Amino acid sequence: MTDWQDAIGRARDHAPFLCRALDRLPDIEALLAAGRIEDAIAAATAMGEGIDDTAVALRRERLALALALAIGDLAGALPLERVVGELSSFADRALDTAIAAAIRRRAPDAEPRGFSAIALGKHGAGELNYSSDIDPILLYDPLTLPRRDRDEPGEAAQRVARAIVEILSTVNADGYVFRIDLRLRPASEVSPLALPFEAAITHYESSALAWERAAFIRARAAAGDVTAGQAFLDTIRPFVWRRSLDFGAIAEIGRLTTRIRDHYAGGQAIGPGYDLKRGRGGIREVEFFAQTHQLIHGGRNPSLRLRGTRASLDALAQAGIIDASDARVLGDSYDRLRVLEHRLQMVADQQTHSLPTDAAALDSVARLDGLPDGKALVDELAAISEAVGTRFDALIRIYAPTGAVAVEARPLVGELEQLGFADAEALATRIEGWEGGQFRALRGAEARNAYARLRPQLLRALAEAPDPERALLRWEQLLGGLPSAINVFRLLEARPGLLAVVMRILAHAPTLADELARRSDLLDTLIDRSAFDLPGSVEEIMAELARGEAGDDYQRLLDAVRVKVSELRFALGVQLIEGQHDPLEVAAALSRVAEAAIEVLGAAAVSEFTTNHGVVPDSRLVILGLGRLGGAALTHASDLDLVFLFSGDHMRESDGRRPLGGTLYYNRLAQRVIAALSVPTAAGALYEVDTRLRPSGAQGPIAVSLDSFERYQREDAWTWEHMALCRARPLFGTADDRAELHAIIDTVLHAPRDAAKLREDVLHMRGEMAKHKPPKGPLDVKLARGGLVDLEFIVHYLQLREHTGLDPDLGRATEALSAAGLLPPDLRAAYDLLVRLLIVVRLVAPDGMFPPEASRCIVANACCPERGGGDWNALLDAVRQARQRIAAAWQQVFEEELEIEE
Numbered sequence: 001m002t003d004w005q006d007a008i009g010r011a012r013d014h015a016p017f018l019c020r021a022l023d024r025l026p027d028i029e030a031l032l033a034a035g036r037i038e039d040a041i042a043a044a045t046a047m048g049e050g051i052d053d054t055a056v057a058l059r060r061e062r063l064a065l066a067l068a069l070a071i072g073d074l075a076g077a078l079p080l081e082r083v084v085g086e087l088s089s090f091a092d093r094a095l096d097t098a099i100a101a102a103i104r105r106r107a108p109d110a111e112p113r114g115f116s117a118i119a120l121g122k123h124g125a126g127e128l129n130y131s132s133d134i135d136p137i138l139l140y141d142p143l144t145l146p147r148r149d150r151d152e153p154g155e156a157a158q159r160v161a162r163a164i165v166e167i168l169s170t171v172n173a174d175g176y177v178f179r180i181d182l183r184l185r186p187a188s189e190v191s192p193l194a195l196p197f198e199a200a201i202t203h204y205e206s207s208a209l210a211w212e213r214a215a216f217i218r219a220r221a222a223a224g225d226v227t228a229g230q231a232f233l234d235t236i237r238p239f240v241w242r243r244s245l246d247f248g249a250i251a252e253i254g255r256l257t258t259r260i261r262d263h264y265a266g267g268q269a270i271g272p273g274y275d276l277k278r279g280r281g282g283i284r285e286v287e288f289f290a291q292t293h294q295l296i297h298g299g300r301n302p303s304l305r306l307r308g309t310r311a312s313l314d315a316l317a318q319a320g321i322i323d324a325s326d327a328r329v330l331g332d333s334y335d336r337l338r339v340l341e342h343r344l345q346m347v348a349d350q351q352t353h354s355l356p357t358d359a360a361a362l363d364s365v366a367r368l369d370g371l372p373d374g375k376a377l378v379d380e381l382a383a384i385s386e387a388v389g390t391r392f393d394a395l396i397r398i399y400a401p402t403g404a405v406a407v408e409a410r411p412l413v414g415e416l417e418q419l420g421f422a423d424a425e426a427l428a429t430r431i432e433g434w435e436g437g438q439f440r441a442l443r444g445a446e447a448r449n450a451y452a453r454l455r456p457q458l459l460r461a462l463a464e465a466p467d468p469e470r471a472l473l474r475w476e477q478l479l480g481g482l483p484s485a486i487n488v489f490r491l492l493e494a495r496p497g498l499l500a501v502v503m504r505i506l507a508h509a510p511t512l513a514d515e516l517a518r519r520s521d522l523l524d525t526l527i528d529r530s531a532f533d534l535p536g537s538v539e540e541i542m543a544e545l546a547r548g549e550a551g552d553d554y555q556r557l558l559d560a561v562r563v564k565v566s567e568l569r570f571a572l573g574v575q576l577i578e579g580q581h582d583p584l585e586v587a588a589a590l591s592r593v594a595e596a597a598i599e600v601l602g603a604a605a606v607s608e609f610t611t612n613h614g615v616v617p618d619s620r621l622v623i624l625g626l627g628r629l630g631g632a633a634l635t636h637a638s639d640l641d642l643v644f645l646f647s648g649d650h651m652r653e654s655d656g657r658r659p660l661g662g663t664l665y666y667n668r669l670a671q672r673v674i675a676a677l678s679v680p681t682a683a684g685a686l687y688e689v690d691t692r693l694r695p696s697g698a699q700g701p702i703a704v705s706l707d708s709f710e711r712y713q714r715e716d717a718w719t720w721e722h723m724a725l726c727r728a729r730p731l732f733g734t735a736d737d738r739a740e741l742h743a744i745i746d747t748v749l750h751a752p753r754d755a756a757k758l759r760e761d762v763l764h765m766r767g768e769m770a771k772h773k774p775p776k777g778p779l780d781v782k783l784a785r786g787g788l789v790d791l792e793f794i795v796h797y798l799q800l801r802e803h804t805g806l807d808p809d810l811g812r813a814t815e816a817l818s819a820a821g822l823l824p825p826d827l828r829a830a831y832d833l834l835v836r837l838l839i840v841v842r843l844v845a846p847d848g849m850f851p852p853e854a855s856r857c858i859v860a861n862a863c864c865p866e867r868g869g870g871d872w873n874a875l876l877d878a879v880r881q882a883r884q885r886i887a888a889a890w891q892q893v894f895e896e897e898l899e900i901e902e
Contacts, residue, residue, distance in 0.1 A: 004035050007075035014368035017349040021067040028064055032071045037078065040068040041086065054101040055167045058094050059174035065090055070130070070346050073339075074368070080335050081310075083342070087128040091119070094168060094177050095136065095223035102163035103146055106156065110146030115139070115160055115194070116229030119222035120184055120215050125307040127338075131345035131352075133181040138164070138194040141228060154192065161193035179351065184215060197232050204236040214291045216240040217298070218307040241299040243521070243563065270382040272362055272374075276341050277353035281385030283341065285392040286334040290316065292395060297321055300524065302547055309334055321528070326391055333384045340381070343369045355381075415456075419463035427472075431459075434479065441485035450489035457492070457499055465503040466854030474506035474513040481517040488520050491527065498526055504577055508855045509843045511636055512573045515566075525567040532580045534589045535568055541596035554608040558676055561600055565686050568593045573636055573843055576862060583839040583862050584811075584832060590634040595731055597686060598623060598640075601676040602732045609669050614656025616665055619648025622706065622733035622741055623673070626693050630727040630808045633835060635842040639690040640677065641724075644670035644703035647737045666703040674702075693724050706737070710744045714751075719761035723796040725749060727808045750803050762797045763894060766790070777848030779841050781834045786883030786890075786900045788834050791827070794886070794893050798822050811835070823889055830882035836863040837879060 008029065011018035022029045031040040044064030048057030069086055072078035100112040117136040122128050138161050142153035145160075161182075168177040182193055186203035195203075204212070217240065221229030268279050277283045290312040298304040301319060306312045310331045317327035343365055344352050355377070356362045362374030371377050412431060416424035435451070437443050442451055458475075465471040482488060492499045502523065505512045516522055525531055535541050545561050572586050572593075581589075606621060627641035628634050650662040660668065670691075678689045695704055695712040704712070713721070725745050730738035766789070775783040782788045795813050799805050805816035814831050817823045840862045845851040851859060856872040863875055880900075887898040 002035060002075050002077050004033055004071070004075050004077075007071050008033060010074055010368050010370070011071060011346070014364045015070075015346045015348075018067060018070055018346055021063055025064055025067055028067055032068065032075075035077075037068065037072045037075075040072070041065070044068045045090075054097055055170070055172075055177070056174055058097060058168070058177045059172075062090065062094070062177050063175060066130070066349070070342075073342065074370075080338055083130070084122070084127040084338070087130065087132075088119075088123055088126040091123050091128055091134050091178060092222045095119075095134070095164070098164045098167040098177075099160070099224040101167060102160040105163055106148055106151065106159060107146035112146065113225050114141040114144030114146070114228065115157065116197075116221060116225045116232065117164075117223040118229055118233065119220045121218060123222065124218040124220040125309065126220075127308060129338075129345060129351070130342040131349050133179045133351060135181045135184045136222070137185045137200070138182065139197050139200055139229065139232060140194050141225075142196055144225075144228075154196075157194040157196075158192050165193070175349075184212075186212075197228065200232065201235055204239045208239060213240050213242075213295060214288075217291050217294055217305075220307060241302075241305060243299040243524070270385055271378055272355055272357045272359070274378075274381060274385075275354045276337050276344070276381070279385065281333075281387065281389030281392070283334065283337045283353070285388055286313075286330050286337070289313075289330060289388075289392050289395055293321055297528065300528065319528070320530075329387050330391060333388050336380075336384060340369065340377070415459060419459055421463060421468070430472075434476075439476075439479045439482075439485075441479055441482035444484070444486075447484060447486045447489070450486050450493070454489045454493045454499075457496055461499045461503040464500070465507045466857075467507045467852050470852065470854075471503050471507040474510075474517070475503075477513070477517045478506070478520065482520055488523060491523060495527060498523070501526060501574065501578065505574060508851075508858055509573060509577050511843045511846055512570060512577070515570055515573075519566070522567060522570045525571050526574060531571045532575055532578070534572075534575075534581055534585060535593060538592050538595045538599070541568070541592055542599050545596055545600045554604060557604050558601065561597060561604075562686050565593055565597050569636065576840055576843060577858060579858070579861050583836040584633070587628075587633040587635060587835065587839050590636070590638075591629060591632040594629060594634055594640060594687065595625070597677065598625075598642075598673075598731050602673050605672040605676050606669065609672055610656065612656055612658050613660050613665060613668075614654045616646075616648060616652050616654045616662050619646055619652060619662060620734055620737055621646055621666060621669060621673075621703075622737045623731050624741060625729050625731040626724050626727055627690075628727075629731075630729045631810050632729070632808070633810070635839045637842040637846065639688040641690050641693055642674075642731075643691065643694045643709075643728075644673070645706050645709050645741065646703055647706050647733070647740065650705040650708070662705070663701065663703070667701050670703040693721070706740060706744065709741075710747075713744070713748045717748075719758060719800075720765050722748060722800060723762070723793075726796045726799050726806065726813070727810065729808050746806075749800065749806055753800055755801050758797065758801055759894065762793055763896065766793050775848065777845075778850060779837065779845055780848035781837050781841075781879065781883075784883065784901065785898055786887040788831070788838065790890055790898065791831055791834075791886050794823070794889055798893065822893075824885065824892070826885055827889055830885045833863060833878055833882045837875075 008022065012022060028040055028043060031037075031043060044067070045061060047064040048061040051057035051060070065086065069078060069083050073080075073083050095117045099115055099117065103110060103112045103115060116139045118124075118139065120135045120137065122132065123134045123136070128134070138157075140153070140157040140160070142157075145153055145157060147153065147156035151159075165180050165182075169180050170176065182188065185191060185193075185195060186200055186208070204216075216233075216236070219233055219240075221227075221233060268275070270279075275282060287309050290309050293316050294304050294306075294312055297316075297319070304312065304315050304319060304321075306315055313322070313327040313331045313334075316322045317324040341353055344355070346368065347365065355374075356365060359374060362377065366372070366374045366377040369377070371380075412428045413424045416427050421427050434442055435448065442448055462468050462471055462475070478488075479485060492502065502516075505516060535544075545564050569590065572589055575581050576583060576586050602621065602623060622645040624630075624643040624645060625641065626643065628638045629640050629642075644666065646662070646666040648662070652662050653659045654662075654665050674689045674691070677687050678685055691702055692698055694700055694702065695709055695717070713725070725748060728745050730741045733741070769783075769789065770785070773783055775787070778784075780787070791814070792810060795805070795810060795817060798817050799813065802817075802820070802822060804820055804822075805813045807813040807816060811828060811831050814823060815828045818825050818827055837859070840859050841848065841851075844855050844859055850856070856875075860872050860875040864871070864878060883900050887900050890896065890898040
C-alpha cells in the first residue's frame, strides 16, 4: 500500500529543496497527503494560469510540478517512465511558451512561426532528469520568422534566442525553469545561438562529427514551429541513419568513453563520490551501449530508430541483435540508476550525478530512497556498475579496438607454414605486397592497423577455405575495389563467423564474389540474424522496399529500392552457398523479391509520370510476367520477361499539362518502368528486362492495350507465343485489370487446336533451338537434351493439347499432368533435381562447366538433400537418370527418340 505520509516525511527529513517546496505549497501537500496524485499534478500544471509574466508563470508551475512528481516518485505511485515523461512534456511546454513570448517582444501581433527548438539528449528521448539542463538546438527560417521591418533576420533570431535563455534560465525569487545548454549546436564555439535551417543542414550533410550522429538518435522537434523542425530532421535523417556501417563513428564512442572515464577519474571508483552518470557502469554507458548498436543496425532496420533507452534495448533484443538477458539487465540497471540520480537531485535541486563524499550526507540520500544507510546504497551500485561496465567494456573491445598493432614481416612465413600453406615464402611475399601499399585501401595508418588486427583470423580463414588460392585471388580483387577497408576489416574482426562466410563466398561463388568486390557494403546485410531467413510475402517485401528515406524524391526511391533488392538477392545467394534453404525455396523467394520490386517501382514510375502527363481516363498500366518469373522460379541470372499492357481505350488522351495519346502514353510509361528496373545508377542496376515476348516481338510497340493483346493472341500469335502464355502471370495492375488479363489468357489456352499441327510446331521449334543454342557445358541442364527446356516443351505441348495442368509453376503443372495419366509419375522429382542444380550452378559455375573440386560438395548438398548430399558422383548419376526420364517422356509424348549426350 502506498504510504504518502512516509514519502512526505522522508522528503522533509532528507531533501531541503522538497521541504521548502512543501512549506510554500500547502495545497499541493494536502492533495499529496490524501493520495490524490493526479489532482496534485493537474493543480501543479495549472499553477501558472492567470499570470501575465511568462517567466513567473513557468517558474511557479515548475516548482509545483517538481514537488508533485517527487512525492509521487518517493511514494512509489509514479513509475520512472511517468516521471521523466511529465518532466519532458513540461520542458516542451516551457520552451514553446518561451519561444512565443520571445518573438512577441519584437513583433507583438505576429503569429509565432519560423523558429524551432530541436530537443536532444534525455529531453529529446522524453527521459528528462528531475533537475536537468536542456540541450536544444535553435533553428529559424529567415523568410518566415516574424520581425520588425528594420531587423535583419539573423539579428532577430539571435534576439529571440537570447530572450528564450533569459526567460527559462535566469534565477530569481521564484527560482528558474530550466538551465539551457546550447553547446550542442553546430560549431558552437563560433556559431550564433540560433542557426538558419539551411546552414544547419549543410553542416550535418558535410562536416558534422561522429558524436553528433549519436546525439541525433534522440533528436525531436519539441517546440516552436514543430512542422519546420520535423522537416529539418527528415532532411538530415540519412546523416544519422546510414545504411553502411561506420566503424569510425563507433570507435569515436569508444574513445569518448575513455576520455569521460579519464576526465572524471575521481567518480569511477564505487563508493562516496561515485558518478552515476559518467562512472564505469553508469547511466552514460547504458545509453552508449544502446546507441552504438542503433548506429550499427538502425540504418538498415527502422524499427530500431527509437529515442528511449529502455525501449531501444528491448527493440535490439527483439531483433536478435543483443541477448535478451543483456537487454533486461541493462534496462533494469538503467532504470535504477535514473531513480537514484533523481534522489541526488531532489536534495537541493542541483544537477548532480555524484554520491556525496560526506558519510552523513550519503546516509541521508540512501534514507530518502528508503534504504537503511549509505553502505546499502554503495553495495547496490557496486553490483549495478559491474553488470553494466562488464557488458560495455566487451562492446568496446569488439567494435572499437584501440592501439596500434605492430606487424613483423618475416614471422609471417612461419605463421603461414603452421597454417599448412604449401609455398609459405611466396605467399608471404604476396601478402607483404598488400601491406606495402599495393592496394589503396591499405595505405592509411588506421586501415593498416585494422588489417593487422584482422590478419591472424584472415589467414586462418584462408587456410580453411575449400579452395585457398581461389579465395585468395578474389580477396585481392575485393581489396582492389575498396576505396577504404577500415569498416570491412573492423566488421570482420567483430564477426569472426562472418569472415568464414566471406571466404566461402570468395572460394565458391564467383557471381557473389564479383558483387562483393563492387559493393563491399553488402557485407552489412549479413550481420543481422534475419540475413539467413527467407523474405516474407510479396506484400511484406513491398512494405520493406517502400520503407525508407526517399519521401517524394523519385530518384532517391529508385536508389533505395535498388540497394535493398540487391541486398536481398545477395543474402539469398549466400543462403544457397551456406546450405540454409532448399534452392527451390530460394528461387521462389527471388521471384517474390522481383515481383515486389516491379510493384513498388512500377507504382513510383506511374506516380512520377502522371505529374507531367496526368492519367488516361478509365485506363491503367498492367504488367504480365512470363518465363521463370511467371513460373515463380527465378535464378540469380534470370532476366525478367515482361509484357506491358494497358486497360481502357487506346484512343483516349491523358489529362495532364502535357497530354499524350493512350498508346504513346503507355509506351513511354513502360520505358520508365523498364529504366527503373534495369538502368544502372550509383546504386547499381537490378535486372535485365526482356520484352521480346510482347505481341509482334521486337517489331511491335512495347505496350499494347488489352484488347489488342487479346486480338493478337487469338488471330496472329505463333504457337511458341501460346506456349509462353502457359507460364504467364499478371504481376502489376488493379485486381479488375489482372482478372481481365487472366481471363484473356485462359481463353487463349483453352482454344481448340489441331494436335498434329501443334506437335509439328513444337518439334520444329525445339529443333531450331537445339541448332542455334547448344548447351554451354556439362552442367547446362537447361539446354542439354533431356534437360529443362525439353521438359518445358513436353509440358506446354500437353497443356495446349489437353487444356489441363494449366499452372504457370512448371513443377506443379508436371505433377498435374502426371496425375492425369499424361506423364510418368516420377517426372516431378526429375524436374526438381534439375531446377535445384540450375539455381546453384548459376552461382557456383555460371559457365555451365564442372566447378572446382572444393565447390562440388556445395552443389551436391543443395541438389540432393533427401540423400544426405555431398556425393558429387551420386549427383551426376542422379542428373543422368533425371535426363533419361525426361527423354523417356519425350519418347512417350512425341513418339520420337531423344538422344542423350553423356
